[in-house]
Amino acid sequence: MALFSRAQQRPEHSWLAVVALSIAAFIFNTTEFVPVGLLPNIAASFDMQVAHTGLIMTVYAWAVTLFSLPFTMMTARFERRGLLACLFVLFILSHVLAAFAWSFEALLVARLGIAGAHAVFWAITIPMAVRLAPEGKRAKALSFIITGSSLATVLGVPLGTILGQAVGWRTTFGVIGVLALCILLLLLSVLPRIPSTVSGSIKVLPSLLKRPQLLYVYATLALVIGAHFTAYTYITPFLGEVGGLGETAIVATLFVIGMAGIVGGIIFARTSDAHPTRLLIMPMAVLLLCLLLLHTLSLNLVGMLTLALAWGVAITILAMVLQNKVLEVASDASDIGIAMFSGVYNLGIGGGALIGGQVIMHLGLPMVGYVGSVLAVLALLLFGVLGRKLWLKPVRKPLV
Template structure:
């Protein structure tokens, strides 16, 4: 195994292994949503208590994203990434065989560590696997694993849970993790640590010119999206007036469009990163306004939701590329800050959206989401700068 991969020769096999890892991690993250009822019944707990499996994963992922670069600063990144895939397998096995809530939550803690750590390392790793001009393409391939998991995890988890049982579904997820681990073992090169990151480095990176503003803008984009996405089902049921099957079809359309958006985003970023960063939240904000103001019909709302999914597919690719170009010397620390910002944004969007929903309904949630996204687009336009690639 070579010490490192030359950036003149893209290591697409390793990139695909990263996408498999992402698919396994996000699938495991989403599974409880479709299996909550049988999990709670089997363990003799309430669904609310079983739902803490999601909460603890997100909390640990946020904490891990801030600490992992410092904790592993002297370890080969190949070994660290393989370790995260091992944690994924161990987490799913522990959940599958958990006799009580305590062991189930311990299993989900392991998943949170794997999620937060893998995401923090992933962007810096991509910078070392492919040439700089191909980083957006590599990131779009990796993030397609997220979209594929978004499409597949909930419906397949529910289907196989009814067919075989919820524990067997987590055993399948463990098998998926083993597949990712095997492919990563075969394709990831040795990646010696490139710096001695300390906790102080996080603060130093955040204090660089315009980095803090960029992180805030990214957090606003993700907050606006998750306020919208968390409450899309009640909107479709109460405003659009579709039933469960209609909701499923519209969400499938969102997922497929989101998958395509990863590749569209990679193509756009290669041509103009700054335009992509501005245009996508501007489009999403406009779609939010349209959902509030236009006459609601199933066909219209399905189209608007699908276009939203396409636009959001480009967001992770764009912001990850911004990070690789803005803080190339401290990509791991900057990734940790970005992952922490996104996790905080997910929690904020869901929590504030819930408060607005209880007070004013789904239309007001979408109006607030649109306002946040339009503010983010304006902030990016005025204050967030991007570095263009040097041309030969």
């Protein structure tokens, strides 16, 4: 009980608390994307096709989409430290179920539990980090969270893939659960009590949905994330079966994609103010090019690693640019705006995974990149039709 009784005595602003939240972001992003490297192993253990096991990505992502807004509103007035602890308990118990999943259906139930925790976690973590940072250091606090989430794809996913390939995918989920328990104890030891300060109400939702800039951002987000995950969800079997690459090369590719996320974050931080439009349109064009060249360059490791670097940079910049625009356009209801962003992002993940699975079954694994590129083309066309006019349009002060 000492951990709880001392919570009120901890400093209101603490870099240690912000770092702890970034570690929490690392474990949440790791478990979201680690199945990308384990789909063949999961498919083999349940005697299923890889295209069918991709449902664990689709179900997870769409559950987050459905849960994000209602769960965020249901917990809007909860004290944040206690709420975060409850989310971690759900997260840990769900990983225990995943580690002992006796059927694919049981694994799906476990992923639903993790998705429930995920839906609220991302809606509250960024505002918590901003509040905990010392005065004048809010942007740096946000960069800590972004770094933690990026490191998940740099270290978490490749290491989880290596572990799963070596001793079984269930072990990967079990280890994530144990690490989450350690992180929970860390959070309880460093976080002060954080009363809720609701920055938005459900009553503002109709107003948000009437803002053309916001709708454009969400539509573009769904298209580019859908394009990305149509191919990325199945990157492990693609590289093995189509590219003929070994397990070490596949892990190296996953590592480069993740490392590229950190590079993308640096580029965004340094150029977002000077080149807001270029930072949207150029990564979309790079994403399109990467998807079109995926089949060809996967046949050569050097070419594939080069493509992985460009691909990771592009998708990271796109996500950050679009999220930044949401914070700008929905500044009067940032919690709801971010919850909707998370929901749409995961709609794109689930949609991309589902499309990719259908492509594999009906057109073949080599076609996932080409079909994903169609969504990237639609995103570029949407910019030409609407985005060009809306992107730099001054944000109208919301009516209260």
